[in-house]
Amino acid sequence: MTSVLSISRNKIMAYGGLGTPLAMIGYPIAIWLIPFYSEVTKFQLAVLADLLLIARFTDVITDPLLGQWGDSTKTRIGRRKPWIILGVPLMIFSVYKLFMPGDDVTLTYFLLWMMLMYLGSTAIGIPYGAWGAEISSDYHQRSRIVSGREAFVLIGLLISALIPLGVEVSGQNISLKEG
Numbered sequence: 001m002t003s004v005l006s007i008s009r010n011k012i013m014a015y016g017g018l019g020t021p022l023a024m025i026g027y028p029i030a031i032w033l034i035p036f037y038s039e040v041t042k043f044q045l046a047v048l049a050d051l052l053l054i055a056r057f058t059d060v061i062t063d064p065l066l067g068q069w070g071d072s073t074k075t076r077i078g079r080r081k082p083w084i085i086l087g088v089p090l091m092i093f094s095v096y097k098l099f100m101p102g103d104d105v106t107l108t109y110f111l112l113w114m115m116l117m118y119l120g121s122t123a124i125g126i127p128y129g130a131w132g133a134e135i136s137s138d139y140h141q142r143s144r145i146v147s148g149r150e151a152f153v154l155i156g157l158l159i160s161a162l163i164p165l166g167v168e169v170s171g172q173n174i175s176l177k178e179g
Contacts, residue, residue, distance in 0.1 A: 023156025055114035080127035088121025
């Protein structure tokens with residue numbers, strides 16, 4: 001029987017730690033973005049849902065492309081990290097533009113920034129998942145790695161879910177309505 005080196009807890013934490021900020025970004029997009037746009041811009045929910053569907057449909061094209069490009073990338077920092085490094089600023093800037101629209105926001109603006117946000121998310125998520133599978137060839141070690149990543153994702157979801165509670169308890173008024 002061949003012995004397999006155990007992946008250190010620190011290495012699992014270093015890999016998994018990216019899951020926390022990704023979840024913290026994903027949660028408000030999934031929960032708050034559509035109500036925000038509906039209330040602030042008065043766009044109809046059905047129209048926003050249609051635009052979300054269109055934006056998500058771009059993943060049909062971008063997911064396999066970024067997977068293939070990630071598999072064929074060769075750099076001194078590895079084949080996954082460059083895509084994550086490119087995806088992070090794109091996703092962060094897109095989320096900023098989505099949550100801080102100007103007064104003249106249009107449906108095209110919403111669709112464009114949603115598509116770019118999903119492109120950034122794909123540029124991070126596809127290589128991030130593949131990277132976890134490449135850290136070890138052992139089934140049990142991979143299970144530890146993925147479990148560690150998902151634990152960090154849960155931490156990010158909990159933090160994002162608790163922030164509105166903290167704001168409520170603090171008495172701050174963050175209503176989307178003026179006045």
